[in-house]
Amino acid sequence: MKIAFLTNEYPPHIYGGAGVHVEYLSRELADIENKRHAIKILCFGEQEEYSENKTVKGINPDFTFPSHDPRHQKFLHTLLRNLVMVGSMRDVDIVHCHTWYTHLAGCLLKHLLGVPLVLTTHSLEPQRPWKEEQLGSAYQGSTWVEKTAYENADGVIAVSQSMKKAVHDLYGIPLEKVRVIYNGIDTNQYKPTPNPAILASYQIRPDQPFILFVGRITRQKGVFHLLEAVKYLRPGVQIVVCAASPDTEEIAKEMVEKTEAAQTKTQNEVIWISQMVPREDLISLYTHASIFVCPSIYEPFGIINVEAMACQTPVVASSVGGIKEAVVHGETGLLVSFEPLSARDPAPKHPEQFAQGLASAINSLLSAPEKIQEMGLKARQRVEKYFSWTSIAQQTLEFYREMIRAEHYKRLD
Structure with missing residues (x-):
């Protein structure tokens, strides 16, 4: 399976749980089932990594929008990165987006490439009103992007039961489209380590x-x-x-x-x-x-x-x-x-x-x-x-397969 990950956070630019999630899940998916799956990651930044079945490409276009509000510039630059992501991705079986920052690209790739779109709910904009301090009136834009993506998604992964309920309550997403798969931890790395x-x-x-x-x-x-x-x-x-x-x-x-x-x-x-x-x-x-x-x-x-x-x-x-x-x-x-x-x-x-x-x-x-x-x-x-990543990767892969099978039947109709 050819899996596309779209994310704003990826090492070394990690500042929250979503970035940690993407780092470890992508690593586990690349190793699972004798490395038979190809993982393509597009992220915000200048990263560039290549391995046997996993590639990472940072997106950071050199362009500044003329705007009187720097918060609007930040929002518009996010959308620009999304467009560059769309132009940089092809030949994949499924697109998996993490946080609203890449949702526009996910929606466009779903329709342009005819592949299923999966979103993971690391957070939801309507539940974070303090984001208006960071984005100004562009907060309404980020909320619209997120809402549009959930309405277009073929499947949603909620990181908890509370998030499954929130996606349904806020955006009306049918509960049967939402699968709860918890976040995980590398227990070999995170263990008691006195120093x-x-x-x-x-x-x-x-x-x-x-x-x-x-x-x-x-x-x-x-x-x-x-x-x-x-x-x-x-x-x-x-x-x-x-x-x-x-x-x-x-x-x-x-x-x-x-x-x-x-x-x-x-x-x-x-x-x-x-x-x-x-x-x-x-x-x-x-x-x-x-x-x-x-x-x-x-x-x-x-x-x-x-x-x-x-x-x-x-x-x-x-x-x-x-x-x-x-x-x-x-x-x-x-x-x-x-x-x-x-x-x-x-x-x-x-x-x-x-x-x-x-x-x-x-x-x-x-x-x-x-x-x-x-x-x-x-x-x-x-x-x-x-909370082991191996189990989480297996659950995620099975969800991908369900989405791809459903999309295949949809095309036959």
């Missing part, structure tokens, strides 16, 4: 426990709610915040201000690591952390939690979206509930209460080291049982 030298390199004291946050600086990831919770944490714990890649200049400034404010309200040390952390370092940070904290207000799946769990670290997380399907409350971590503002705005209606809930869950685990160890072991076991 005390890594702690020193990030100014983390080895003689004091620390909690860990990892994520982009965006409203979605809820880092500001964690910083608000800092003042409620018990003494004697370090707060390590690995947060980079801000959505906008404004939110970057807000991150600086809120980190400084959090530090003034506690004697605990707040350590902000503002650069992207290499994967090897991150695995060691997961390993040494007492607790991983995921305060996201919106999370279709939350692969970051599975990464931490694979390193035998329990998770304190928001009880939202796909997180509830990855983290088992009371067994592999603790889930903190909150009431959203509305169905369209997932921000906490009572943010101070949410911050207190996060702190309470963290404090309860810090007071019970034996519980941390027990949950960590169960977390690793759960990852090994449910």
Whole structure:
């Protein structure tokens, strides 16, 4: 089978879970069934890789649209990349798109090449109103592109049951067209990997426990709610915040201000690591952390939690979206509930209460080291049982085959 992957993220340009998903799924599909399948990846960037049955080509046209709003330029350049992708792809059996950034190309290739289109729901634009800060009025454009793609898709892969419901509720996609296939993890790479030298390199004291946050600086990831919770944490714990890649200049400034404010309200040390952390370092940070904290207000799946769990670290997380399907409350971590503002705005209606809930869950685990160890072991076991890339690739391949068979019958009609 000749499989086309279209994605905005691909190594070395990865800043979210979708990029990790594409990297590992494409690798597994290339290796499965004695490498009989050819994987063609088009992504945003300058990448160029060639192997026996997998090629990667970055798309980055040198053109600037005359526009008074730089956010519009960014949106238009995304559409231009899509057109270049269409012109660069041929001779494939199926097209698989990841995030709205490549959905236009997927739709056009479906109709121009007469092949099935599969979309994976890493997120949905209507559920992310903060994107308007990043895109301005072009946010309406990204939502339209996404809606059009889902209406044209032959099949949809949802990364969680909650996303399957969301695709149906928001875009009216029949549930029978949506298959739930979870995100995965490389359990050979993500495993307990102690390295005390890594702690020193990030100014983390080895003689004091620390909690860990990892994520982009965006409203979605809820880092500001964690910083608000800092003042409620018990003494004697370090707060390590690995947060980079801000959505906008404004939110970057807000991150600086809120980190400084959090530090003034506690004697605990707040350590902000503002650069992207290499994967090897991150695995060691997961390993040494007492607790991983995921305060996201919106999370279709939350692969970051599975990464931490694979390193035998329990998770304190928001009880939202796909997180509830990855983290088992009371067994592999603790889930903190909150009431959203509305169905369209997932921000906490009572943010101070949410911050207190996060702190309470963290404090309860810090007071019970034996519980941390027990949950960590169960977390690793759960990852090994449910989130292996080999199983996910096999499920994805079977879904492709169903789509291709259906498309073949459609042509015969």
